Amino acid sequence: MAEIRKSEGFIDWLDQRLAVKAFMRVMMTEYWIPKNINFLWAMGVVLVILFGVLLVTGLLLLMYYKPDINLAFDSVNYTIMQEVEYGWLWRHMHGVAASATFLIIYIHLFTGIYYGSYKKGREMIWITGMVLFIAFSAEAFSGYMLPWGQMSYWAAQVITNLFSGIPVIGDDVVIWIRGDYVVADATLTRFFMLHVVLLPLVIIVVIAVHFYSLRFPHVNNQDSVEFDFDAESKKFLDGDKKESKVVPFWPVFLSKDFFVVGFFMTIFFALVCYHFDFAMDPINFEPANSMKTPAHIYPEWYFLWNYEVLRGFFFDIGGMAAMDIGLIAFVIANIVFMILPFLDRNPMNTAPAHKRPIFKYWFWLLVCDMIVLTVYGKLPPTGMNAWVGFVAAVIFLGLFIALPFITKHEAKGDEQ
Amino acid sequence: MKEIKILAIVLFFTAVTYWGVEPYAHSQMHPHVAPADFSFKDMEPLHVNGNVENGKALVEANCIACHSIKSLGQEAPMSFEDAANAYGVVPPDLSHAGVIYDKNYLAGFLKDPVGATKLLHKFGDTKPYAMPSYTFLSEQEIADIVAYLGNIVSTKASNKVVFEEACGRCHSIKYDGFKAQTPTASLKGYLGAEAPDVSMMIRSKKAEYLNTFINEPLKMVEGIAMPRVGLTEASQEQVVAYMENVGDRKKAERESLGLKLIGFMAIFTLIAYLWKVKIWKEVE
Numbered sequence: 158m159a160e161i162r163k164s165e166g167f168i169d170w171l172d173q174r175l176a177v178k179a180f181m182r183v184m185m186t187e188y189w190i191p192k193n194i195n196f197l198w199a200m201g202v203v204l205v206i207l208f209g210v211l212l213v214t215g216l217l218l219l220m221y222y223k224p225d226i227n228l229a230f231d232s233v234n235y236t237i238m239q240e241v242e243y244g245w246l247w248r249h250m251h252g253v254a255a256s257a258t259f260l261i262i263y264i265h266l267f268t269g270i271y272y273g274s275y276k277k278g279r280e281m282i283w284i285t286g287m288v289l290f291i292a293f294s295a296e297a298f299s300g301y302m303l304p305w306g307q308m309s310y311w312a313a314q315v316i317t318n319l320f321s322g323i324p325v326i327g328d329d330v331v332i333w334i335r336g337d338y339v340v341a342d343a344t345l346t347r348f349f350m351l352h353v354v355l356l357p358l359v360i361i362v363v364i365a366v367h368f369y370s371l372r373f374p375h376v377n378n379q380d381s382v383e384f385d386f387d388a389e390s391k392k393f394l395d396g397d398k399k400e401s402k403v404v405p406f407w408p409v410f411l412s413k414d415f416f417v418v419g420f421f422m423t424i425f426f427a428l429v430c431y432h433f434d435f436a437m438d439p440i441n442f443e444p445a446n447s448m449k450t451p452a453h454i455y456p457e458w459y460f461l462w463n464y465e466v467l468r469g470f471f472f473d474i475g476g477m478a479a480m481d482i483g484l485i486a487f488v489i490a491n492i493v494f495m496i497l498p499f500l501d502r503n504p505m506n507t508a509p510a511h512k513r514p515i516f517k518y519w520f521w522l523l524v525c526d527m528i529v530l531t532v533y534g535k536l537p538p539t540g541m542n543a544w545v546g547f548v549a550a551v552i553f554l555g556l557f558i559a560l561p562f563i564t565k566h567e568a569k570g571d572e573q
Numbered sequence: 574m575k576e577i578k579i580l581a582i583v584l585f586f587t588a589v590t591y592w593g594v595e596p597y598a599h600s601q602m603h604p605h606v607a608p609a610d611f612s613f614k615d616m617e618p619l620h621v622n623g624n625v626e627n628g629k630a631l632v633e634a635n636c637i638a639c640h641s642i643k644s645l646g647q648e649a650p651m652s653f654e655d656a657a658n659a660y661g662v663v664p665p666d667l668s669h670a671g672v673i674y675d676k677n678y679l680a681g682f683l684k685d686p687v688g689a690t691k692l693l694h695k696f697g698d699t700k701p702y703a704m705p706s707y708t709f710l711s712e713q714e715i716a717d718i719v720a721y722l723g724n725i726v727s728t729k730a731s732n733k734v735v736f737e738e739a740c741g742r743c744h745s746i747k748y749d750g751f752k753a754q755t756p757t758a759s760l761k762g763y764l765g766a767e768a769p770d771v772s773m774m775i776r777s778k779k780a781e782y783l784n785t786f787i788n789e790p791l792k793m794v795e796g797i798a799m800p801r802v803g804l805t806e807a808s809q810e811q812v813v814a815y816m817e818n819v820g821d822r823k824k825a826e827r828e829s830l831g832l833k834l835i836g837f838m839a840i841f842t843l844i845a846y847l848w849k850v851k852i853w854k855e856v857e
C-alpha cells in the first residue's frame with residue numbers, strides 16, 4: 158500500500174487513495190485531440206448526452222410502466238402521460254431522444270466514412286462503433302414494443318418472423334424468441350427485460366470499449382493527416398499552444414462540445430414540447446389488436462433503409478424465393494458496414510472523401526441511395542415503388558461489392 | 574465559414590429524409606379527400622317554417638316511447654341494458670338533438686335514417702335499423718319536429734355533453750371515466766364491429782382526420798360501421814375539442830414549459846459559445 162500522509166484537502170485525500178489527479182490527466186487534461194476538427198467531431202459527445210437523457214428518463218418511466226399486455230398501453234398513455242407529474246415530459250424526452258440518437262448515429266457514421274476514420278489503425282474504433290449501432294438497434298426495437306400499440310405489435314410480429322428464414326431451425330427460433338406462437342405477454346415481458354437491463358448493460362460496456370479504442374490510434378482529423386501526438390502534446394505543455402496541432406480534451410475540446418450540445422439540445426426541447434409527434438407513429442396510439450392488421454406496416458424511420466433492402470427483392474430469381482434473397486440481402490446490409498475497413502483497399506489514401514478521385518462519388522451515391530431506401534421503405538411496395546426499392550437495394554449491395562475494386566484502382570492512381 | 578457549409582449539407586440531407594418519411598409518405602398512403610362538408614348538400618332542405626307547439630305534440634306522440642329528453646325531466650322508458658337488448662343500440666337523449674345536428678340533416682334523417690347515416694351497406698330489410706323511417710309525416714310535420722327539437726334547451730351544451738349525446742351511445746372514453754351507454758356485446762351484434770374507445774383518438778388520428786371522419790366516415794374507411802353523425806360545424810368542433818382535452822390533457826403545461834426549456838438551453842448555448850471563443854483564442 159502506498160504511503161498515506163495527512164491530506165491537504167479533500168482532493169488530496171482522494172488522490173492518495175484513488176489517484177484522481179493522474180486519472181484526470183489521462184482522461185481529460187492530457188488526453189489529446191487534434192485541433193483541425195469541425196463540429197461533426199462533437200457528435201460523439203452529443204450521443205453520450207443523449208444516452209444519458211435516455212437512461213435517466215428511462216429510469217423515471219420505469220417507475221410507472223407495467224410490462225403486462227393488459228396494462229402496458231394505459232400505463233404509458235394514461236398513467237405516465239396524464240397522471241404522473243411531468244410524466245409526459247419524460248416520455249417525450251425518451252421518445253424524441255431515441256429518434257435523435259439514430260439521426261446523430263447516422264451523422265457520426267457518415268462522418269467516419271467521409272474522413273476515412275475507419276482506416277489504418279482505427280479499425281477497432283469502427284468495429285466497436287458498429288457493434289454499438291447494432292446494440293442500439295436492438296435496444297430501440299425492444300423499447301418500441303413496450304407501449305403495446307398497434308404498430309409496436311405488428312412490427313414485432315413482422316420482425317420476429319424474419320428469423321423463420323433461418324434454414325432448418327427457423328420456425329423454432331421464432332417461437333423461442335417470442336416465447337409463444339405469436340407475439341404475446343411472454344414476448345412483451347422478455348423484451349421489457351432486454352430493454353431495461355441486458356441491452357443497456359451491453360451498450361454501456363461497448364461504449365467504454367469504444368472510448369478505450371480511441372486512446373492509441375487517437376481521434377482522426379479533418380484533413381486525415383497523421384502527426385506525432387507525443388511531440389505535439391509536448392509543444393502544448395511547454396506553452397506553445399498556438400504552434401501545437403493538438404488540444405487537451407478538457408477544457409479546450411469540451412468547450413466547443415458544450416456549445417454544440419447546447420445548440421442541439423435547444424432544438425431537442427423544441428421538438429419535445431412542440432413537435433414530439435415527429436418521432437411517434439400515430440398508429441401506435443391505438444392499442445395493439447391482434448385481429449386487425451394496420452393498412453401499412455413499417456418500422457421506425459431509422460430502420461427503413463434496412464427494411465427496404467429486405468423487401469426490395471420482391472420476385473424470385475433463378476429458382477430462389479424472393480423472401481430468401483431479401484433475407485440474405487438484409488443480413489448483408491446489417492453487417493456490411495462492419496467490414497468496411499477491409500473493403501477499402503486503398504492503404505495509402507487516408508484523405509477525406511473530397512480529396513479522393515473515385516471514393517467521393519461512391520460516398521455521395523451511398524448517402525443518396527440510403528435516403529431513397531429510407532423514403533421508399535415507408536411507401537406501400539406496389540407498382541413503381543417496388544421497382545425503385547429493388548433498384549436501390551441492388552445499388553446498395555453493388556456499392557459494397559464495387560468498393561474493393563474502385564479503391565484498389567484508386568490506390569494505383571496514387572502510386573503514379 | 575467551412576463549418577456553416579458542413580452544417581448546411583447535414584441539414585439538407587436531414588430535411589430531405591424527413592420530408593420523404595413524413596409529409597411525402599403521408600400524402601402517398603393517405604390520398605387527399607375533400608374536407609368536411611357541413612352544408613349537407615345531399616339533404617333536401619326544409620322549405621317550410623316549423624311550428625314549435627305542433628312539433629311538441631308530434632314528439633310526444635312519436636319519439637318519447639323510445640327516447641329520453643332529460644332536460645325536460647323525461648327519462649327513457651327503458652334502462653340502457655334493456656334498450657340495447659330491444660333495439661341493439663341505446664336510443665339517444667334528445668335534449669340537444671335539435672341544436673347539435675344540422676337542421677337539414679335532422680329532417681333528412683327523420684325521413685330516411687339509413688340513407689342519412691349512410692349505413693345502407695349495414696342495414697336493410699333483412700337487418701332493420703333501430704330507428705324507423707318517418708316518411709309518412711308531411712314536410713310541415715317534419716319541420717315542426719325539427720323546430721321543436723331546436724327549441725328544447727336554451728343553454729349551450731358543454732363539449733362533454735355534445736360528445737355524450739353524439740358519440741357516447743357507442744364510444745367509451747375511459748381516460749375521462751366515461752363508458753359507452755350501449756353494452757359492447759349488443760353493439761357488436763348490431764353494427765358487426767366493436768366501437769373503439771376514443772380516449773387516444775386525437776393522437777392516433779389527429780384533429781384534421783377526425784373532422785372529415787366524423788362528418789363522413791365512409792369517405793375515410795370503406796365499409797365502416799360508423800354512421801355519418803350529421804353534427805353542425807360548431808358541434809363537431811366541440812367534440813374534437815373534448816377529445817383533445819381528454820387525450821392531450823397536458824398540452825398547456827407542455828407549451829408553457831417548452832418556452833422555459835428552450836430559453837434555458839439558448840442561454841446555455843450562448844454562454845458556452847462565449848467560453849469557447851475565450852478558450853480557443855489561446856490555442857488558435
